[in-house]
Amino acid sequence: MRLSATTLPSIPAAVTRPAYDREAQAIGIVHFGIGAFHRAHQAMFTDDAMAGGERDWAIAGVSLRSPAVHAMLAPQDGLYSVAIRGRATAETRIVGAVREVIVATHAPDRLARLLAARETRIVSLTITEKGYLRQPDGTLDLSAAAGGATVYAVLVAAFRARRAAGLPGLTIICCDNLADNGGVLDGLIRAYLDRYAPDLLPWFARECACPATMVDRIVPATREADREAAGISLGLRDEAAVVTEPFRQWVIEDRFATPRPGWERVGAQLVGDVRPYETAKLRMLNGAHSALAYCGLAAGHRYVHEAVADPRIRALVERLMRDEAACTVNPAPGQDLAAYADTLFVRFANPALPHGLAQIAMDGSQKIGQRWLEPLAINHGRGLSCPATLAALAAWIRHARGDDGHLDDPMADRLRALWAEAGRDGIAAALFGRDGLFAAAWQADDAAIEALRALLAEA
Structure with a gap:
């Protein structure tokens, strides 16, 4: 049987499970790039924050094109296990922060509704360096970014919908390995807006923020042997199992345009300069x-x-x-x-x-x-x-x-x-x-x- 909300009560007591009511948590974060790193890093910080009493910060994970992660997580109601392995220590926990998983090209209307929702306040990204469609000199490849399925096109549609509805903007957090990733993301979005939606530039500048971050945790690609080990620990099949190290670090520039989870209370560092x-x-x-x-x-x-x-x-x-x-x-x-x-x-x-x-x-x-x-x-x-x-x-x-x-x-x-x-x-x-x-x-x-x-x- 697969791990899911229905089978969760059957897992052994030694496995830590979400310490909050998942169904009571509204989606507050839309995350692009719901791969293993995000599931072992930002989603775990958010899971810890909700376990500590934070509310309405559940995550909707988005894959821009590939349906692979959706196939892993959707049948499991967004639940997955993380095996934390040190040289002489090991523990397994279930993370419940991910409430929904979307393939952008398969469910564009649902994605648009989520990004335009009042409850959504943060958009985060782990789309890898190449996902930002930069040229060798670091500038935006405008022709490559023009397609409707790019993160830029999706964000601009969200900006337009939020402005039309009189809603506040978004905090957009890059969690990829780019130097000055907040400033880079801000500049890339502005370049896209300047070419394709110049009327939104003043709104973006006034209503949105792109704080810089530094993320650190070693997360190897999951192997079939890791899934088999997760099955032994859980007594259930977990297609989305993740393996990682005990160490984790998240340094975030304290510059938000919106409310945010209390990530600093569960180990993140909020600083003036990342x-x-x-x-x-x-x-x-x-x-x-x-x-x-x-x-x-x-x-x-x-x-x-x-x-x-x-x-x-x-x-x-x-x-x-x-x-x-x-x-x-x-x-x-x-x-x-x-x-x-x-x-x-x-x-x-x-x-x-x-x-x-x-x-x-x-x-x-x-x-x-x-x-x-x-x-x-x-x-x-x-x-x-x-x-x-x-x-x-x-x-x-x-x-x-x-x-x-x-x-x-x-x-x-x-x-x-x-x-x-x-x-x-x-x-x-x-x-x-x-x-x-x-x-x-x-x-x-x-x-x-x-x-x-x-x-x-x-x-």
Whole structure:
């Protein structure tokens, strides 16, 4: 039998279940991108907030196109289990914050009603970096964003409906790994409005807010073995089971246009400036993750804990994180970057959480700018060399050729074409030279180009 509201009472007492009446909670949050990360992170914070007495913050999860998550969650009435696995600890809980799941292209009218409802006050997003439809220079790809199923088109329709009904605006929270994600989202929405709905620009500026956030929790892709383990714990089949680590962090800029849940009472941090936290996460954690992914795959490893146990890879990632990335972060008062690095390596080494390197390696063209190229540019301006970051970058360049079968990237065709045109000796300049594809983020000097050529020649 499947986990559902009907079968929930039958689960073992050792499994924690929602500590509130789900049916009494109105939907207050519409979330785009109802994947495993959201279910293990923001939805759990919201679940905890409602368990603590907050009301009417249930979540409607939206998939823009794929019906896969709807097929997992809808028959389960939005319920799912989260297995929290540490090196020596394990617990399972049922999360009840998700009340409804919608596929935007299948139920556009229902989605429109939810976004236009007075009770809806927050829209949140985990649509991955590529979901924002940005060009390599970071600006909005207006032609790609014009389709009716894009998040921009859906939001603009909601803005128009709320304005017509005399309702207040929305707080729109980006929870993806974009530097200054609140400011970026605000700018992208304004660019879309300027082109397609300029009459809404003053209303958006007056009524809405896009606070910046930093999110952190390692959530590997769920495997069939994880679903089987969940079935043993629950005595029920859970198609939407999620596995994660004990650690979680959510730093949110305290700038809302609407009421909000008391997330800070259940562990979130409300701050005036998210940038030091987000920069540390992007450059230290995410930068190290990418290095582990590309170097680890090249060395024949499958999981993060295997790659970080490889002495050669571990030494490279230690140097990248501690010496080349941390020095580019301006920490907030009390933010200990050395301790943060120590914590990260403990998390990476957790064998109870098999985090696939291929999963981390996806969409590298959308990620390397913030994770590696920005630190490279900063260090170059200071006259500092970054041999570990260049070694990781060379591993990505090799990966981008697509020979190992792991390349999953929105720019895959373009990257393969550049490789075919430039060859091994010219690919570094084609990507990072004066007129390179990524030159806007970091323009490599002659020494860096030569270093990358030498590293590529070693393969």
